[in-house]
Amino acid sequence: MTTTAESTTTTSQDETTRMTMAVAMNSALDLALDGDEKVILLGEDIADPAGGVLKVTRGLSSKYGTGRVRATPISETAIIGTAIGAALAGYRPVAEIMFMDFMGVCLDQITNHAAKLRYMSGGHSTIPITIRTTVGEQRFGAQHSQSLEAWFMHTPGIKVVMPSTAIEAKGLLASCVADDDPCLFIENVRLAFSQKQEVPVGDYRIPLGEADVKRPGADLSVITYGPAVHTALATAETLADEGIDLEVVDLRTLIPLDMASVMDSVAKTRKAIVLHDATTFCGPGAEIAARITEELFGKLDAPVKRLGAGYHPAPYAPSGLSYLPTSDELADTARELLGY
Amino acid sequence: MVHAQSALEADAAETALSTADLTQMYRTMRLITSTGEHAVGEVKAGRLKSAFYPVRGLEGACAAMGVAMLTEDQLVSNYRSLGDALAKGASLRSIVAEIYGRADGTSKGKGGAMHIHDQSVGFVTSTGVVGSGIPIAAGLGLAAQLDGAARAVVSVFGDGTTSIGAYHESMNLASLWNLPMVFVCQNNQWAEHTPIAEYAASTDLAARAEAYAMPSLAVDGFDPIATAQQLRTALGRARNGGGPTFVEIKTYRLTGHSGSSDYSYMPTDELAAATERDPAPTFRRWLLDEGVLDEQALAEVDKEVIAEVEDAFAFAQDSPQPAASERYTDVFADEKVVSAL
Incomplete structure (x- = not known):
């Protein structure tokens, strides 16, 4: 890293x-x-x-x-x-x-x-x-x-x-x-x-294939990249007020994929959410969540969650049909996982 | 639009063919026929499991291109590439080994019959998706132009390719940028199993180039001398900054689409007429009749070609299978990217 x-x-x-x-x-x-x-x-x-x-x-x-x-x-x-x-x-x-x-x-x-x-x-x-x-x-x-x-x-x-x-x-x-x-x-x-x-x-x-921990935290890892990094960082500030300490890992590159950094983070926090703007179904988060589960099964305190866009074409209505994962959704999911 | 007249009438100094050129052309034709028939025979016998696309009928068109192109000129071909590769001087042993999927092949056995290449002789790549090599050839042309180099780039494709978007985008781009290219359309009258009249709104393919403000001509592909001379003119224009030319080489596919496919759908009269003009034997007769080469010299070429083809197939069959570790090499320059995934 x-x-x-x-x-x-x-x-x-x-x-x-x-x-x-x-x-x-x-x-x-x-x-x-x-x-x-x-x-x-x-x-x-x-x-x-x-x-x-x-x-x-x-x-x-x-x-x-x-x-x-x-x-x-x-x-x-x-x-x-x-x-x-x-x-x-x-x-x-x-x-x-x-x-x-x-x-x-x-x-x-x-x-x-x-x-x-x-x-x-x-x-x-x-x-x-x-x-x-x-x-x-x-x-x-x-x-x-x-x-x-x-x-x-x-x-x-x-x-x-x-x-x-x-x-x-x-x-x-x-x-x-x-x-x-x-x-x-x-x-x-x-x-x-x-x-x-x-x-x-x-x-x-900046070398390709090196993730960056944008915010160190102890309680839950948010694995993300691109614009969703900023959603994660904003959410981390909100949750800090509740005593929840998020770690935000910015992958930066998806290929090469720095899974070693992901594993280091999740091995520490024992909980993970993969967050991105891409469609959740068969999205990058599906691969990453599966890999975390395969390699850290015994160390996880909660299921690995994915948050992304819904399974539909991108809608137009700029304010009426927002579809990208929001800070509120991320916060709710984080609270849910902290309850395990 | 220039339509080529009979070859034997055109003998402008810059396109004249020497005895060495004519001998090379005959040799290339025989090499293409012999290698192709050997490969098809191996496929039909079940000893070679390869999607091999035969080149029978194209021998004259390919051999003409071989003598017209200079070593530094570059070529991008397609999945029916054996004739183009041999004409450009690619290694026969490496090509056959690649068709067999062996370690000594041009791509260590990882490319196959559709993806022959030999950069050392300017046979840059060949692609398996119809039309997809044409924009890549345009990129090579752009590089030649930016380098200020006097080399031309030839993009070879079949008549069926003139229906796909990549072809049209590249024709426009090459003409707009005056790229040093020759678009060689080997019109064998068939797009896989569909005859040209059933897929093309206009079967005058050379005429289409006018829409891109590109000079074009059509030439009889069974007249290899005319073909070579026209290609020399077009290549010279490209090398001298005159921009691209579209050359339609009218020929006929003497077999089915693929190495093992049935071709009973091809009209027997058309096929018989084309077979009468089978390039290598026809050219052999002409060389003899014109006194260019005598029977002894021609027989010597025939003998050498047979020996070379037998050697190449023996070499390929003896070549080892690729090592299992080759599966994961050449995905990226750095193999660790794959192992870390």
Whole structure:
């Protein structure tokens, strides 16, 4: 487990500035383009003046040219396929798919090619691509909202990353771009602008596959990632007033999955809730809960609980049909488990 | 749109074929026929459990591509890739060992007949999903363009592929970005078990390229010299910054869709007419008639090919099975990611 970002540069090591998560990701891409001429960006509307749907690529085509920061036609299959082909020729492409629900359009390229080419070639082909996508915006309706990370966890050969803070977004994105395997980097729309931190200005990387304990606690482990980390932290403050001490473990990456840190936490607290925005049924929490139960059966004081979205498409009605797990639900579940 | 005339009339200096080229083409055709028939025979005999897609009928188209492409040019093929792989110079022993799923195969036996590759000769990858290799080839083309390199990328696919979205997205993207590519459509008249007239609203596949502002031509795939010359022109255009070309090579599948499938659904008159033009024997007769090679030289090539194919199959059959530990390698660069899950 790590709790701090380790700088890998000698200059600007200590310099920080206040950044949103979106700006932090822009900084990661800027440094990657600057540091490695083989890094290229592909995606719809990513060039200036549009600068991407969340403005994460703003300014980069002006700085590095539209040869390397390349706006594409609305062709998700061609975007990912082109990224794969360029990767086969030694490039490190970063492809943007505007919304995670659009993954269905290019799923063949991601799951049949990016994820399998290393294996199918007996290790001869290396696909160092990063696919950036966004999730978590309810106001567009069911085709722009869903958290589909379980699809990719279930496909051997692709890494899955979802940051919860600006510092981690920058350090994890830098690691994805430098990684020799395909990485899916999921950006939460709500966090992109609400998360602001003092973020190191220089280049640093946070290793993939290392969970982070965002809040140590003694009574119950909340295993979570992405935006739900903030739900868990808020709930922990509420429950602290009742004398309940939550530990919040931020997985940060789902593949590689730091199960050792999960087990360490739950072995200590003996109770666990897995919390995420993805659908509970067959979601990431199902795997994690099953693993906790298999490995810590004799040490658990209560059943392992899962909290996520219900089994239905994402509804529109922005205020009338909220469907993501709430702090109240988490608090109630925690109280229930403390009763065992 | 340029429609190629008979090969034998076109002899522009830059596309002219030398005796060495013609000999190589004949050798490649024989190698493809012999290897393919050997593999199908092994499948039908039950000694080889492989979904192998035969390439009979494509020998001339593939051999033409082999002499037209330079070593540094790159190729992305599909599941019917044996001819493309051999034409590009991939190792026959490694290919056959891969079809057998053995440790000495191109992918250590983990890829199979549909996923042959040999990066050392620019045979970058071959894909099992129709059309999916085309955007990947576009990415190789983008890399060549960004590198400022004078190399071309060829994407090879069948006529059935022109119905899928990946093809259309890639045609548009390649033309828009002026990528150094040649789209080679091996039109064997069949999309698996469906004839072209039953799946294509327009069977003039080359004409479709006009919609993407891409130069295109159609050439008789049973005329390997015309095919090679047209491909040389298209490849030269790509290498010189002239952008992509769509080349429809009109041929005919001389067997069923897969190695062991029934093909009684194929009209016997069509099949018989195409078989009359079977590429390797037809080309052999032409070489003899034109005095390019004499019977002794041709017989020597035949003999060498048979020996090479027998050697490759013996090599593959003797190659060990992949080690059990190979199941979990090559999932990621770092094997610990898998073991920690």
